[in-house]
Amino acid sequence: MEFSKEELQRYDRNILLSGIGIEGQKKLRDSKVFVVGAGGLGSPVLYYLAAAGVGHIGICDGDIVxxxxxxxxxxxxxNDINKNKAQSAKEKLQALNPHIKIDIVIERLSVTNAINIISEYDLVIESCDAFSSKFLINDACVLANKILIRASALHFCGQAMSIKPRVSACYACLFDAPPKGEVPTGASVGILGSVAGMFGCIEANEAIKIITGVGTPLFNQILSCDIRDMEFRKIEVKRNMNCRVCGNSGITQLDFDLY
Known part of the structure; x- marks a missing residue:
């Protein structure tokens, strides 16, 4: 299907880019991206995916504003106080770009629904702050063989990476689930809003790169920054063949007791 005159005007600056062009724009239109979390990271992710013309966006968030x-x-x-975040997000994004389809899940992902939901999408973006959710999404994406883009932001710092299941390092290759209550959160130590915004934009960039084939994604790499000195670091990592999730003897189903 060809783009309408209005769509060609809307996406003109994308189409002008070497490496994207009209074919790359069609790839964006035909892609399906699922974003878990419509908060500090998810807000810029969703805004920029919608603006870029990603044709089908799923939003999952069970919290209220x-x-x-x-x-x-x-x-x-x-005006959105006490409104569900996924619903609030959908309203803003449809106003920004009425040409795209937006589905929402007004509940948290769980062991019982995660794989079924994400299986409908091409790639997944994790924009959560709860560590249990981060591990659940990572594990579900490995089992469903879906590329995952993830980030975190806290205090003045952030980090991001992309994961190609059973090819590059997954989240569980690098981190163990910490004991509950022992990890600082934005509610306990604070977070600079623009740090979340910056790393949400990095997640959106990763998604656009992966969909269009432009550039090199952050597979087997962690990009981190402390904005107090504005020094970006890229840390090379490797897949752990003994990983409990994606290793040679990795999981075959989600664990009800882990998340």
Whole structure:
């Protein structure tokens, strides 16, 4: 299907880019991306995917908008207080780009629904702050063989990486699930809103690169930055063949007791 005159005008700056062009724009239109979390990271991810013309976006968030969110979760405003975040996000994104399809999941991902939901999409973007959710999404993406883009932001720091299941290092290759209550959160130590915004933009960039084939994704690499000195670091990592998830004897189903 050809683009309408309005769509050609809307995506003109994308189409002008060497490496994207009209064919890359069609790849964006035909792609299906699932974003878990419509908060500090998810807000810029979703805005830029919708603006870029990703044709089908899924949004999962079971939380409601609170006043403390508005310092960084730029998809939402004061009028959205007590509204579900996925629903609030959908309203803003459809207003931005009515040419795309948006589905929402107004609940948290769980062991019982994660694989079935993400299996409908081409790639998944994790924009959560709960470590249990990060491990659940990583494990589900490995089992469903879906590329995962993930990031985290806390205090003045952030990090991002992309994961190609059973090819590059997964989240569980590098990190063990910490004991509950022992990990600092934005609610306990604070977070600069623009740090979440910056790393959400990096996640959106990764998605566009992977969909269009432009550039080199962050497979087997962690990109990190402390904005106080604005020094970006790229850390090379490797897949762990003994990983409990993606290793040679990795999981074959999600563990109800782990998340």
């Amino acid at each position: 609170e006043y403390s969110n508005l310092q960084r979760q730029i998809l939402h405003n004061t």
